[in-house]
Amino acid sequence: MTIGIKRRALLAGASALTLTAMTSAAFAADPIKFGVVAHLTGPLAGGEAVTHTPNIELWAAQVNARGGLKVDGGMRPVEVITYDDKTDPSEHIKAVQRLATQDKVDFMFSPYGTGFNIAAAPIYAKYDFPLVAVSAITDQQEELSKRFPNMFFTLGTTTGFVEGALDALTTLREAGSIGNTVAMVNVADAFGIELADKARPMFKEAGFEIVYDKSYPLGTPDLSPVVKGAKAAEPDAFVAWSYPPDTFALTEQAIIEDLQVNAFYTAVATAFPAFSGKFGSKIEGNLGAGGINPDTPAMQDYRAAHLEITGGEADYWASATYYASLQILEQAIEGVGTIDREATVAYIADNSFDTVIGEVSFDEQNNSMRFWSVGQWIDGVFHAVADTGMGDSVAPVAKDGWN
Amino acid sequence: MKPAELRNLGIGAVLVALAAIFPLVNDGYWLSIATTAMMYIALSTSWSLFSGPTHLIALSTAAFFGIGGYLVGTGMSDYDTSFWSMAILAPLVATAVALLIGLATLRLSGVYFVIFTLGLAEMIRNLVSWVQNNFLGSRGLYVLTDFTEAHIYWMLLGVSVVVFLFGWWINRSRLGFALKIIGNDEEVARHVGINTAWSKVILFMSTGFFAALIGAIVAPRYSYIEPNVVFSPQLSFLVVIMALLGGTHRLWGPLVGVIPFTLAWEAISVSFPNSTTLFLGLSFLIIVYVLPDGFTGLLEKFTRRAAK
Numbered sequence: 001m002t003i004g005i006k007r008r009a010l011l012a013g014a015s016a017l018t019l020t021a022m023t024s025a026a027f028a029a030d031p032i033k034f035g036v037v038a039h040l041t042g043p044l045a046g047g048e049a050v051t052h053t054p055n056i057e058l059w060a061a062q063v064n065a066r067g068g069l070k071v072d073g074g075m076r077p078v079e080v081i082t083y084d085d086k087t088d089p090s091e092h093i094k095a096v097q098r099l100a101t102q103d104k105v106d107f108m109f110s111p112y113g114t115g116f117n118i119a120a121a122p123i124y125a126k127y128d129f130p131l132v133a134v135s136a137i138t139d140q141q142e143e144l145s146k147r148f149p150n151m152f153f154t155l156g157t158t159t160g161f162v163e164g165a166l167d168a169l170t171t172l173r174e175a176g177s178i179g180n181t182v183a184m185v186n187v188a189d190a191f192g193i194e195l196a197d198k199a200r201p202m203f204k205e206a207g208f209e210i211v212y213d214k215s216y217p218l219g220t221p222d223l224s225p226v227v228k229g230a231k232a233a234e235p236d237a238f239v240a241w242s243y244p245p246d247t248f249a250l251t252e253q254a255i256i257e258d259l260q261v262n263a264f265y266t267a268v269a270t271a272f273p274a275f276s277g278k279f280g281s282k283i284e285g286n287l288g289a290g291g292i293n294p295d296t297p298a299m300q301d302y303r304a305a306h307l308e309i310t311g312g313e314a315d316y317w318a319s320a321t322y323y324a325s326l327q328i329l330e331q332a333i334e335g336v337g338t339i340d341r342e343a344t345v346a347y348i349a350d351n352s353f354d355t356v357i358g359e360v361s362f363d364e365q366n367n368s369m370r371f372w373s374v375g376q377w378i379d380g381v382f383h384a385v386a387d388t389g390m391g392d393s394v395a396p397v398a399k400d401g402w403n
Numbered sequence: 404m405k406p407a408e409l410r411n412l413g414i415g416a417v418l419v420a421l422a423a424i425f426p427l428v429n430d431g432y433w434l435s436i437a438t439t440a441m442m443y444i445a446l447s448t449s450w451s452l453f454s455g456p457t458h459l460i461a462l463s464t465a466a467f468f469g470i471g472g473y474l475v476g477t478g479m480s481d482y483d484t485s486f487w488s489m490a491i492l493a494p495l496v497a498t499a500v501a502l503l504i505g506l507a508t509l510r511l512s513g514v515y516f517v518i519f520t521l522g523l524a525e526m527i528r529n530l531v532s533w534v535q536n537n538f539l540g541s542r543g544l545y546v547l548t549d550f551t552e553a554h555i556y557w558m559l560l561g562v563s564v565v566v567f568l569f570g571w572w573i574n575r576s577r578l579g580f581a582l583k584i585i586g587n588d589e590e591v592a593r594h595v596g597i598n599t600a601w602s603k604v605i606l607f608m609s610t611g612f613f614a615a616l617i618g619a620i621v622a623p624r625y626s627y628i629e630p631n632v633v634f635s636p637q638l639s640f641l642v643v644i645m646a647l648l649g650g651t652h653r654l655w656g657p658l659v660g661v662i663p664f665t666l667a668w669e670a671i672s673v674s675f676p677n678s679t680t681l682f683l684g685l686s687f688l689i690i691v692y693v694l695p696d697g698f699t700g701l702l703e704k705f706t707r708r709a710a711k
Contacts, residue, residue: 084676101431115627188536197540
């Protein structure tokens, strides 16, 4: 029910802002319509609510507060239409079609999840909508960008994801913080299997010895046997290719079992504010997927505005990148100067954009090769400690117990 | 063939022809609704071929549908096989799985079977994930083809036609007759010499075959297979509700359940996005209290009354 209230509040807020914008800018033009199909219910609703929805709310509020987007020589406010797909791809496809042909929206935001981005891509392509994908980590950019020239990638590749974790461990080993032995576990589901599969040979090649290698089914409520097994193998580092629920459960078990490793990595959701909210100082030094550079003025402004306008903290990974994807769309629309989707796609492909995560541009495969891949919790902030193309990561430090 | 049957066949042919030209009329929003509806028509009709006469509520649709989607994903992504060979292989695998499950469970009566099928999708999802994790590995289950929505719609239409012809044939066959007797009283059926277990197993295998075939055809529409999406329990429930809403004692019953349900579901998704689960529950209540024989039962009651 809270979701329902939130959605209505969001719409009411957006329309109220539209009203103020209209009164202040005298007779402003019709709003530019943006559509988004979100997982308001279903298995992916949690991630959507942390990473995507608040950013759309923030962005629309900020754009309307300054009068809207500059097109056709004037200012036009923005309006956002949201549908729920219940995390079901056939519902998602229907809703995207509905936005494109019934509501006739001018632009669409990207959906949450690799599968949903790819399932929606043919429809975006058919109607020339630019698709600046964020929550879609894949190694298939070459084939996907060939099929869907309107699709852009911002959050990195599967290989980059694994390389980041390996880089962080290698740096720690060179500093003498850890040795060669790694306990590696993964959730036995699509992305978890893919990551583990990729990691095994790469870790071996880098001279790491995998002393414990175990998977667990998606949705396993009790992960204590997994952590006990890892502890018994006495590894120097612990790596989990995990999803949100198991990221929390594995960390909790590691605290209970007092797993003594100098590097503890969990994947998705380690970057969530709720993660540090739950474990507090106990996760000092924990590594995980994502990370940001919290020290740039753009990032600091963004995080402050996010907290002020949405009432919640931005996560330390895809939140900022999702906001950047909205900035890219915004700058491309204003750069073109009219509502012309085809021209907007071409503009995105050819230009570079100044965003909250820094400068973003796309290569021939529509891929932005600048992303943070690993973060570390240090004093309540999740600093990037490994990246591709960013170059502003700090060096990871050894984890010192669960206090 | 009797004249009435010829007439029905004629009506069917006209409907199929009309359905076939639909993508030429609209290839956007309405086609995406029609494709989803066509998927449920095929699934519900093949479901009621088994569950209609036997009165056994099978919640296993997602298990077989998932096998179809998953095998197409694995085959195309990790083994570079063609879509077509996987679309042929997947239903055969599902039929074999249905045989094993049928042999193990269809000797059980009613409620035990229902409970078993409820957990089946989850069990198979975990099983295939375990096999993939430990033996096969994965590069992500991408299903990238050149099929458009219209192609998928036509394939689903083709499967629906085959399901109807198969159902029509079953109803006229000794097997269909045997199933009706089993549904009315299994004891009697056994006494008159019907091999009740095998009759049920054979029909259960056919629902497994069709559900996996449909799962395989829909996989390119999803483009990327997430196991918990193709093995979603909601799919099993939707198929049951749509079939019961239409009525399962007529071959065309599920058809008249799917179409209004899909349209109502769409209207509710647009206007009251948070009330779809409520709608699902209300539909169940209406089926139980008002429409025990579905729309077809209601329709027949009225025509009988009018005839009097």
